[in-house]
Amino acid sequence: MQNSFDFLEIDRVLALLKPGRRLRIKPYSYPFNFATIGAGLTVQATRVIDANCDFLWCATTIAPQNLAHIYGVQIQDSGTGEFYLPSSIPFLFLGGWLSFSDSGGNSIGLGFPRLIPANSNLLASVTDLTGAGAADGQLALHGVRVYEYD
Amino acid sequence: MIFFPPASLLSWLAQSYGDAPLLLTPWVLLFDFGDPTASVPVVRTSQILANADFVGLAFSSQAASLESLDNSTIQLMDAATGEQFFNDPLKTTNLCAPGSNTSTCYPRLIEGNTAIVATLTPNAAFTQTDVMVGYQGFLIRGFN
Numbered sequence: 353m354q355n356s357f358d359f360l361e362i363d364r365v366l367a368l369l370k371p372g373r374r375l376r377i378k379p380y381s382y383p384f385n386f387a388t389i390g391a392g393l394t395v396q397a398t399r400v401i402d403a404n405c406d407f408l409w410c411a412t413t414i415a416p417q418n419l420a421h422i423y424g425v426q427i428q429d430s431g432t433g434e435f436y437l438p439s440s441i442p443f444l445f446l447g448g449w450l451s452f453s454d455s456g457g458n459s460i461g462l463g464f465p466r467l468i469p470a471n472s473n474l475l476a477s478v479t480d481l482t483g484a485g486a487a488d489g490q491l492a493l494h495g496v497r498v499y500e501y502d
Numbered sequence: 503m504i505f506f507p508p509a510s511l512l513s514w515l516a517q518s519y520g521d522a523p524l525l526l527t528p529w530v531l532l533f534d535f536g537d538p539t540a541s542v543p544v545v546r547t548s549q550i551l552a553n554a555d556f557v558g559l560a561f562s563s564q565a566a567s568l569e570s571l572d573n574s575t576i577q578l579m580d581a582a583t584g585e586q587f588f589n590d591p592l593k594t595t596n597l598c599a600p601g602s603n604t605s606t607c608y609p610r611l612i613e614g615n616t617a618i619v620a621t622l623t624p625n626a627a628f629t630q631t632d633v634m635v636g637y638q639g640f641l642i643r644g645f646n
Contacts, residue, residue, distance in 0.1 A: 355505040355506075355605045355607060358505070358507055358510050359505075359506060359510065359514075359607065359608050359609060360510045360513065360514060362607070362608055363514075377608055378608070378610060379587070379606040379607050379608040379609070379610050380587070380588065380589065381587075381588040381589065381592055381596070381597075382588075382589045382590075383588065383589065383590050383591070383592050383593070383596065385590075399589065399590075402589065410607040411607060413595075413596045414596070415572055415593035415594075415595040415596045416570070416572040416593075416595065417570060417572070417595050417599070418570070461607070489593070490575075490592070490593040490596055492592055492593070492596040494606070494607055495607050496607055496608045
């Protein structure tokens with residue numbers, strides 16, 4: 353994974369989103385483990401954001417990396433029903449590579465980070481785009497935990 | 503490549519260390535998992551020096567064949583606080599690619615004299631040998 357902006361921008365963005373609050377920020381990741389996908393089908397995985405801090409989503413990776421192009425991804429906030437993406441989009445449009453080989457690469461970050469409130473219940477849907485089935489794997493959201501203090 | 507501009511890091515460190523003169527030394531915490539056996543978790547500990555704090559910036563991995571470590575997961579924990587670095591173990595390739603420094607989104611300041619515990623869990627298909635994961639960053643020594 354490769355940051356697409358200076359990490360101090362995270363401080364500045366959070367200062368604007370949470371004015372006047374004292375914040376503590378730590379890097380963190382939320383993985384979604386998904387099962388083997390049948391031909392042309394979709395599997396789902398859930399993950400609850402920790403209750404004691406928000407999460408600022410900055411970047412995304414998927415494993416296995418050499419199969420990144422065959423997965424379609426959609427993420428929904430189960431609490432609000434909001435979809436995070438316009439549709440199930442090929443993963444490479446969400447976490448494309450700066451450099452790529454069969455053994456790995458550096459995923460770029462989001463164009464703008466997304467603040468996900470504490471205790472949100474996220475539902476990730478992963479679709480086989482090949483029509484021939486796809487291996488199990490893991491989608492990971494990377495970012496920072498945001499602890500607020502008065 | 504690690505995208506952490508040195509000037510930004512110095513500015514960020516001033517929040518914790520104020521105006522104290524700082525000696526910064528590039529450093530890597532190495533976790534040598536050797537030749538893991540399939541389905542058998544391997545735990546390795548890396549001690550941070552007693553007289554310096556550590557700022558972690560990026561991870562990288564290597565194995566004998568320079569192939570990715572897809573068939574394994576990894577979790578890291580600060581032994582002093584019990585704090586885990588990820589909500590659940592990450593596929594190792596979701597944390598780091600072989601031969602490629604993989605930045606975290608934000609630096610992590612870890613106090614001196616603690617230990618970082620890394621647990622690598624190979625799955626049944628794991629066949630890699632000479633597996634190592636490195637946590638790159640720098641040591642900080644402050645002077646009053």
